[in-house]
Amino acid sequence: SPTVKVGSDIAREFRQYEHRYPMLSLANTYNFDELRDFDARLRKVVTGPVEYVCELKFDGASISITYINGLMTTALTRGDGTRGDDVSANIRTISTIPVVVKAPNLPDEFIVRGEILMPRAVFRRINEERSKEGLNLFANPRNAAAGTLKTLDPSIVASRNLECIFYFLLGESLPFRTHYKNLILASMWGFSTDSHTEVCSNIGEVIEYINKWDTKREELPYDTDGVVIKVNSIDQQIEAGYTAKSPRWAIAYKYKAEQALTRLLSVSYQVGRTGTVTPVANLD
Ligand code: IVH
Numbered sequence: 001s002p003t004v005k006v007g008s009d010i011a012r013e014f015r016q017y018e019h020r021y022p023m024l025s026l027a028n029t030y031n032f033d034e035l036r037d038f039d040a041r042l043r044k045v046v047t048g049p050v051e052y053v054c055e056l057k058f059d060g061a062s063i064s065i066t067y068i069n070g071l072m073t074t075a076l077t078r079g080d081g082t083r084g085d086d087v088s089a090n091i092r093t094i095s096t097i098p099v100v101v102k103a104p105n106l107p108d109e110f111i112v113r114g115e116i117l118m119p120r121a122v123f124r125r126i127n128e129e130r131s132k133e134g135l136n137l138f139a140n141p142r143n144a145a146a147g148t149l150k151t152l153d154p155s156i157v158a159s160r161n162l163e164c165i166f167y168f169l170l171g172e173s174l175p176f177r178t179h180y181k182n183l184i185l186a187s188m189w190g191f192s193t194d195s196h197t198e199v200c201s202n203i204g205e206v207i208e209y210i211n212k213w214d215t216k217r218e219e220l221p222y223d224t225d226g227v228v229i230k231v232n233s234i235d236q237q238i239e240a241g242y243t244a245k246s247p248r249w250a251i252a253y254k255y256k257a258e259q260a261l262t263r264l265l266s267v268s269y270q271v272g273r274t275g276t277v278t279p280v281a282n283l284d
């Protein structure tokens with residue numbers, strides 16, 4: 001059980017550790033012309049045809065977890081990209097993240113990276129509870145997930161039903177030379193990966209993927225804000241290299257912010273158990 005896994009000593013400050021590989025961000029693009037430029041730039045610098053992996057861009061809090069001899073050692077937040085907070089005690093309470101990995105030919109050391117997410121339904125439930133108790137509401141599932149990760153009491157984290165989708169496997173001795181095969185390997189080792197990830201053999205297929213998910217993503221239990229496009233071949237990733245901030249072999253296509261016009265019907269004031277008054281906008 002999560003509480004047994006974390007033991008009873010709680011409320012320690014987080015320690016910071018350096019990331020073995022810096023946690024870079026992604027360059028963003030908002031239109032298909034820029035995406036075609038990205039493809040053209042890449043094809044000039046790498047050898048051979050370029051295959052892309054399209055992944056949904058999950059809107060949560062990123063995490064980087066190191067395993068040594070199959071055991072979870074540290075789980076670091078992104079922090080400033082160079083150093084992150086060690087939130088291992090909290091991560092151990094998320095039942096879908098393996099603490100021990102057993103598999104044939106497991107590398108002595110590897111790192112998995114992913115996004116910690118709060119399903120929209122859980123977010124709504126928690127905000128309803130918080131509203132009844134007169135507590136501040138979380139603005140969105142991403143803030144709720146990020147805030148929960150930084151909670152000092154792991155039993156609170158355990159109660160919040162966080163999930164994690166992994167999108168990256170890193171290490172010195174990985175058996176495969178493509179990102180996609182490494183993702184499949186990570187899922188065979190017990191990490192949740194996204195089943196909607198697809199390999200595309202040209203930028204036209206990438207654009208089809210983006211169009212398909214523009215509306216379909218509303219059916220998913222989590223918030224997504226775009227698509228991440230990555231070069232599949234690790235040798236080509238090395239050829240393309242990095243800028244100071246982001247890899248040249250990947251880009252994020254961001255969907256237009258979800259906006260809608262509605263009418264403010266009334267404002268009511270909820271009085272919580274402790275006397276806090278929370279104004280609530282009632283929308284059409
Ligand atoms: S790859 C070097 N893949 O988006 C590549 N990131 O600025 C690093 N994110 O903070 C990231 N879904 O937490 C990657 N499928 C995905 C992702 C993803 C969400 C987040 C990630 C990072 C930000 C990129």
